Amino acid sequence: MPVDRHLPTREARDLIELVRDVAAREIDPIVADHEKHETYPEGLFATLGELGLLSLPYPEDLGGGGQPYEVYLQVLEELGARWAAVAVAVSVHGLSCHAMATRGTPEQQQRWLPGMLGGDLIGAYSLSEAHAGSDAAALRCRATPRDGGYSISGSKAWITHGGRADFYTLFARTGEGSRGISCFHVPASTPGLSFGKPEDKLGLRAIPTTAAFYDSAFLPREHLLGAEGEGLPIAFSALDSGRLGIAAVATGLAQRALDDAVAYAKDREAFGRAIIDHQGLGFLLADMAAAIGSARATYLDAARRRDAGLPYSQQASIAKLIATDAAMKVTTDAVQVLGGYGYTGDYPVERYMREAKVMQIFEGTNQIQRLVIARHLAG
Numbered sequence: 001m002p003v004d005r006h007l008p009t010r011e012a013r014d015l016i017e018l019v020r021d022v023a024a025r026e027i028d029p030i031v032a033d034h035e036k037h038e039t040y041p042e043g044l045f046a047t048l049g050e051l052g053l054l055s056l057p058y059p060e061d062l063g064g065g066g067q068p069y070e071v072y073l074q075v076l077e078e079l080g081a082r083w084a085a086v087a088v089a090v091s092v093h094g095l096s097c098h099a100m101a102t103r104g105t106p107e108q109q110q111r112w113l114p115g116m117l118g119g120d121l122i123g124a125y126s127l128s129e130a131h132a133g134s135d136a137a138a139l140r141c142r143a144t145p146r147d148g149g150y151s152i153s154g155s156k157a158w159i160t161h162g163g164r165a166d167f168y169t170l171f172a173r174t175g176e177g178s179r180g181i182s183c184f185h186v187p188a189s190t191p192g193l194s195f196g197k198p199e200d201k202l203g204l205r206a207i208p209t210t211a212a213f214y215d216s217a218f219l220p221r222e223h224l225l226g227a228e229g230e231g232l233p234i235a236f237s238a239l240d241s242g243r244l245g246i247a248a249v250a251t252g253l254a255q256r257a258l259d260d261a262v263a264y265a266k267d268r269e270a271f272g273r274a275i276i277d278h279q280g281l282g283f284l285l286a287d288m289a290a291a292i293g294s295a296r297a298t299y300l301d302a303a304r305r306r307d308a309g310l311p312y313s314q315q316a317s318i319a320k321l322i323a324t325d326a327a328m329k330v331t332t333d334a335v336q337v338l339g340g341y342g343y344t345g346d347y348p349v350e351r352y353m354r355e356a357k358v359m360q361i362f363e364g365t366n367q368i369q370r371l372v373i374a375r376h377l378a379g
Helices: 010-027 031-037 044-050 069-082 084-103 106-118 231-267 279-307 313-343 349-359 366-378
Strands: 123-126 142-146 149-160 167-173 181-187 193-195 209-220
Touching: 010 044, 010 069, 044 084, 069 084, 069 231, 069 279, 084 106, 084 123, 084 149, 084 167, 084 181, 084 231, 084 349, 123 149, 149 167, 149 181, 167 231, 181 209, 181 231, 231 279, 231 313, 231 349, 279 313, 313 349, 313 366
Parallel strands: 123 167, 142 167
Antiparallel strands: 142 149, 149 209, 167 181, 193 209
């Protein structure tokens, strides 16, 4: 059942209708097969890019869609309700464009942003390492100055769209300590850059997640974004926005699980009536709906603060925490509603449950979100 959204403009309402139409034509017919066989949806991101759905929150003067974050996140929620893996990849692409859009020089932006925001180039975010997930200051991948640029050596991990993306927003060490990390724009064709085989994941199987390996890969100096040593502030600024993207995707996934559970509960009968009419099950569905409504409200609150130019880091962590925990519980309860059928591949709710789990982990684990919130409370 489509969510009855409160959108600020007619343009925004038309945009949501466009997303629903595209999802019905391009996503719904193929999602189950691609997730089952772990095959990449060739051409889908080009289609989304042609429609302007990969650049919505960026300013029009940079080639973006000029949409408020409040609207962009509701687009991500719609995509998340159709195909979580694709929605996550769209969110990560937006995250990957952040450094160039906010810290790139006019020359860098003129050179690279049209393709990045126009959908010709799909991006990936390369921050984590095998030993440095939540502890980003512990990065070891190093960028050593050379004549005219940098030599990159080391490895990165858990890259959504790894090996498939056209560019990577890389964070590598140029000095010591937390102020010794810098940000780079890395084209996928860079000599010395290679990728591991895709991870064998519990969910989100159609979009690859890989490690990346840099073997003295040379980057010209103009690929440095911002100044040396500014990498972590750039990364954390992007992550506040990225956490809202994951919150929206998780909310969409939970909404789809609830919709499927309600449809089943209306059709399935026990003891002479539809099981949705049994109070025990009706109350379970009500709790699922309440959790989704709370998740949506938290991410929209944070988005509106962002749109108004107010601090929103604490609210982004709250939204990511609330929405992804809700998605895990709602999808698990959806399996329960369907009973034995929910545990089989004949219905998609078991896939929703598998997809929800990682949302409590990436873009900062929910334990890290609690730490961020606590630090804000401590002042």
